[in-house]
Amino acid sequence: MRIGIVNDMRAACEALRRVVNSLPDHVIAWTAVDGVEAIAMAKRDRPDLILMDLIMPHVDGVQATRQIMTASPCAILVVTATVSGNISLVYEAMGFGALDAVDTPMLGPAGEVSGAGSLVDKIGIIAKLVGSTGEPRKKSGTTTAATPPRLLVVGASTGGPKAVSDLLLPLPQDWNTAVIIVQHVDVAFSQGLAKWLGDRTHRAVRVAEHGQQPVAGDVLLAGTNDHLVMSKSRALEYTEEPKEIFFRPSVDVFFESVADHWPQTGIALLLTGMGKDGAKGLLKLRTRGWHTIAQNEASSIVWSMPKAAIEAGAACEVLAIDQMPRVISARLTG
The missing domain is CATH 3.40.50.180 (Methylesterase CheB, C-terminal domain)
Incomplete structure (x- = not known):
C-alpha cells in the first residue's frame, strides 16, 4: 500500500516512517504536518491509507478526516499519542470514516522504535481490506424467553x-x-x-x-x-x-x-x-x-x-x- 503520514511532531513522524519502511509491500506516499496539508495532499495524490494524528494546529485530525472522506476518500487509521486520553475525538473521527485507532510508536534515543506491534497489526488488516475491495443494559438470563422480541x-x-x-x-x-x-x-x-x-x-x-x-x-x-x-x-x-x-x-x-x-x-x-x-x-x-x-x-x-x-x-x-x-x-x- 501507499501510505500517507500526518503528524506535526518530528519524532512521531520519524517513528511512523521507520515502521512503514520496515514493512514489505508498503511505501510512504507523502507526509503532512497538519490537517490543512493532509487535505491538500490527499486530494492531489490519494494514498491507500493515511496514518492520521488527532491533535494538530490549524485543522485537527477529526476535521481532516471529515474533509478527506468527503473529497478524496481512502482508508484512515488514527495514530495518536494516547488513544485512551483522546477517546472522544477518536469516536468523532470514526464517525467521519476513520477505520480504527492506535497509539503512536515511540522513537528511542538510539533511533529504535518501540510499541509498534499494534500499528503493524492494524496496517496488515487494513491492507487486506483495501486489497479485497479494490476501492476505498438490562442483563437477561440464559433460559429461552417465551416470546422473543x-x-x-x-x-x-x-x-x-x-x-x-x-x-x-x-x-x-x-x-x-x-x-x-x-x-x-x-x-x-x-x-x-x-x-x-x-x-x-x-x-x-x-x-x-x-x-x-x-x-x-x-x-x-x-x-x-x-x-x-x-x-x-x-x-x-x-x-x-x-x-x-x-x-x-x-x-x-x-x-x-x-x-x-x-x-x-x-x-x-x-x-x-x-x-x-x-x-x-x-x-x-x-x-x-x-x-x-x-x-x-x-x-x-x-x-x-x-x-x-x-x-x-x-x-x-x-x-x-x-x-x-x-x-x-x-x-x-x-
Missing part, C-alpha cells in the same frame, strides 16, 4: 458510529424490539463506543455478553475481536470460527446465524463501510423473509458494503440514513 440487526464499518447514532436517536424508546449492532471496531474501543452511542442517543447501549438473550429494549453492540453469533437457543455467543474471515466481528457471520436461528423475521440494515462484509448475510436474511435495507450512496461515508449488497439483490430497499427510522418504526411498532 422483534429484532433490528445492524451491520456497519467505515463511518458506522455516526450513522448508527443518527439511526438510533429518532427510534422509539419503549418498543418490543431488541437492537443488535455489529460494527467493525477493535475490542479496545467497544466499551467506549457503547458509551459514546449511549450518550448521543440517550439510550442504554451495552456490549453484548456471551450467553445473553436479547430482550425488548436492548441495544447491544458486538464487543470482542471474535465473531458474534446467534445460537440455536437464541443466545448471543462469541466464537473464533470461522477463523479465515479476518473482519472481526463479521457482519456476514452474525447475519447468517440470525437467519438460521431466530424464530421471527425482523429488519436488517447494512450501513456505510469499506469491503463486502454483510452482503451475503443480508441476502440470506432476505430469503428468510426479513425486510432488508441498504444505505444509499449519498448518505454513506464509504459505499462499498451497501453497494455489494444491492448488487447481490440482498436489499428490499435502499434508503438514506435519515429515512430509515420512519420505515423501521412503521414495521416494528405496527
